[in-house]
Amino acid sequence: MPEFGLIIDGRKGSADEWLDIRNPATGELVGQCPVATRARLDEAVAAASRAFKSWSMVPDQERVEAVQKIAGVIEANAGELAALLTREQGKPLKGMGSEFELGGCIAWTGATAALQLPVKVLDDSSQARVELHRKAIGVVGSITPWNWPLMIAIWHVIPAIRSGNTVVIKPSPYTPLSTLRLVELISEVLPAGVINAVAGKDELGQAMTEHPGIQKIVFTGSCATGRKVMGSAADTLKRLTLELGGNDAGIVLPDVDPPAVSEKIIGGAFLNNGQTCAALKRLYVHESIYDEMCAALAAAASQIPMGNGLDENNLQGPIQNKMQYDKVCSMVDEAVAMGGHALCGGSPTGGPGYFYPLTIIRDVSEGCRLVDEEQFGPALPVIKYSDIDDAIERANRSENGLGGSIWSGDLDKAAELAGRLECGTAWVNIHGDIRPDVPFGGVKQSGFGVEFGQEGLEEYTSVQVVNIAKGGV
Numbered sequence: 262m263p264e265f266g267l268i269i270d271g272r273k274g275s276a277d278e279w280l281d282i283r284n285p286a287t288g289e290l291v292g293q294c295p296v297a298t299r300a301r302l303d304e305a306v307a308a309a310s311r312a313f314k315s316w317s318m319v320p321d322q323e324r325v326e327a328v329q330k331i332a333g334v335i336e337a338n339a340g341e342l343a344a345l346l347t348r349e350q351g352k353p354l355k356g357m358g359s360e361f362e363l364g365g366c367i368a369w370t371g372a373t374a375a376l377q378l379p380v381k382v383l384d385d386s387s388q389a390r391v392e393l394h395r396k397a398i399g400v401v402g403s404i405t406p407w408n409w410p411l412m413i414a415i416w417h418v419i420p421a422i423r424s425g426n427t428v429v430i431k432p433s434p435y436t437p438l439s440t441l442r443l444v445e446l447i448s449e450v451l452p453a454g455v456i457n458a459v460a461g462k463d464e465l466g467q468a469m470t471e472h473p474g475i476q477k478i479v480f481t482g483s484c485a486t487g488r489k490v491m492g493s494a495a496d497t498l499k500r501l502t503l504e505l506g507g508n509d510a511g512i513v514l515p516d517v518d519p520p521a522v523s524e525k526i527i528g529g530a531f532l533n534n535g536q537t538c539a540a541l542k543r544l545y546v547h548e549s550i551y552d553e554m555c556a557a558l559a560a561a562a563s564q565i566p567m568g569n570g571l572d573e574n575n576l577q578g579p580i581q582n583k584m585q586y587d588k589v590c591s592m593v594d595e596a597v598a599m600g601g602h603a604l605c606g607g608s609p610t611g612g613p614g615y616f617y618p619l620t621i622i623r624d625v626s627e628g629c630r631l632v633d634e635e636q637f638g639p640a641l642p643v644i645k646y647s648d649i650d651d652a653i654e655r656a657n658r659s660e661n662g663l664g665g666s667i668w669s670g671d672l673d674k675a676a677e678l679a680g681r682l683e684c685g686t687a688w689v690n691i692h693g694d695i696r697p698d699v700p701f702g703g704v705k706q707s708g709f710g711v712e713f714g715q716e717g718l719e720e721y722t723s724v725q726v727v728n729i730a731k732g733g734v
């Protein structure tokens with residue numbers, strides 16, 4: 262049996278076609294990923310449909326215990342999964358890398374196990390008793406990206422399973438191996454068919470969104486693909502949660518001390534090398550502190566060690582893939598050609614691996630792609646403003662609306678300004694802070710639906726009202 266397999270109906274299966282998965286830091290082969298045909302997808306959906314009949318009916322406490330067991334299994338195998346994740350994704354083992362991601366998987370799984378879906382009594386009068394129930398939807402198709410492969414898989418599958426659904430997950434073709442191994446481990450503690458994993462190229466994702474046996478799609482990825490998912494899910498009127506791209510703005514008010522906030526801003530911008538949906542992607546700084554802020558950011562960014570993630574001294578790895586690397590290179594080149602100045606970084610370090618140094622670009626403004634579009638990489642444009650109303654207006658001038666942040670010592674004023682940002686989460690003096698008990702999602706073209714917390718769990722259910730007339734037949 263090969264090292265990695267499709268997981269269908271509780272069994273690890275082989276394939277006729279395989280994809281080579283390479284380490285983006287070195288180009289070395291990490292492993293081979295089985296490619297699922299349409300027939301294997303059909304088998305996975307059929308297994309999930311069969312399992313749904315019993316899984317949706319088991320007593321709730323059994324599902325709580327099953328999810329707790331999953332948290333234990335991840336914890337017991339965290340070392341193996343983290344090393345595999347570093348080798349296929351590139352992120353470092355240490356810092357905010359793979360071990361941190363596995364810690365997040367365990368924390369989110371545990372927190373989701375503890376959530377409940379109680380029956381709400383809407384009326385209990387002499388005439389009627391009206392109850393609102395939350396029922397599982399059916400087979401959930403999960404489609405994930407390559408930036409936080411395991412954490413996002415957990416965000417999708419755990420609330421789905423906790424609330425009585427069954428799952429077919431398809432990881433990104435760039436980072437499928439860690440998800441296949443994670444699902445193999447999880448499937449060992451669940452009844453056959455409750456969780457299934459298929460892998461393959463983008464067409465497989467499309468086949469899932471069109472599949473009549475899947476009732477809901479939870480998708481995390483780019484806005485462009487999100488539009489396609491919504492289009493192809495229309496024929497079967499699937500429920501959708503779409504967590505899409507962002508171009509988060511941060512606004513720094515004149516009262517901050519640049520060296521004091523620079524590390525936190527760098528942390529928010531370059532989490533996972535900037536390959537994070539809710540990373541800070543454009544920074545507006547008041548003209549009175551602009552020069553000092555740019556210098557402090559460059560000083561903080563230059564100190565972060567970058568290199569092969571398996572070396573425990575490194576806190577940043579390579580960009581994950583060639584497509585993304587080329588995108589960052591061309592966006593920075595264009596910003597520099599349009600008058601921007603790179604205070605650190607600004608050009609690739611040279612092979613092997615897709616390494617690009619952390620880059621701070623000053624003297625840029627709207628009109629270049631680095632500001633107007635999602636760069637999803639280690640290059641932060643710093644933009645000067647003089648009037649706060651104008652800065653808010655420019656921050657909001659985007660089709661995206663995932664996150665945003667205000668930086669100031671005046672918390673009341675900052676909170677008021679944060680409320681004016683058009684985004685799903687508005688932070689003050691921090692950026693990208695997410696928690697398992699707090700809903701997270703985008704507005705505008707960053708998607709719809711939320712994940713995490715009670716509201717996130719309810720996304721995996723439909724409302725059923727039971728209306729009982731009292732007083733005899």
Ligand code: NAD
Nearest residue numbers: 405406407432433463466467482483486504505506507538
């Ligand atoms: P992507 O859209 O290219 O791919 C995401 C997944 O969709 C992959 O598994 C891919 O195979 C699949 N896919 C591709 N075409 C498809 C189709 N037509 N139908 C169905 N599935 C298809 O995204 P990516 O490059 O892997 O990830 C980066 C993007 O994800 C960024 O834009 C980032 O902001 C976004 N993201 C958003 C969040 C969030 O919570 N909002 C979190 C992480 C990443």
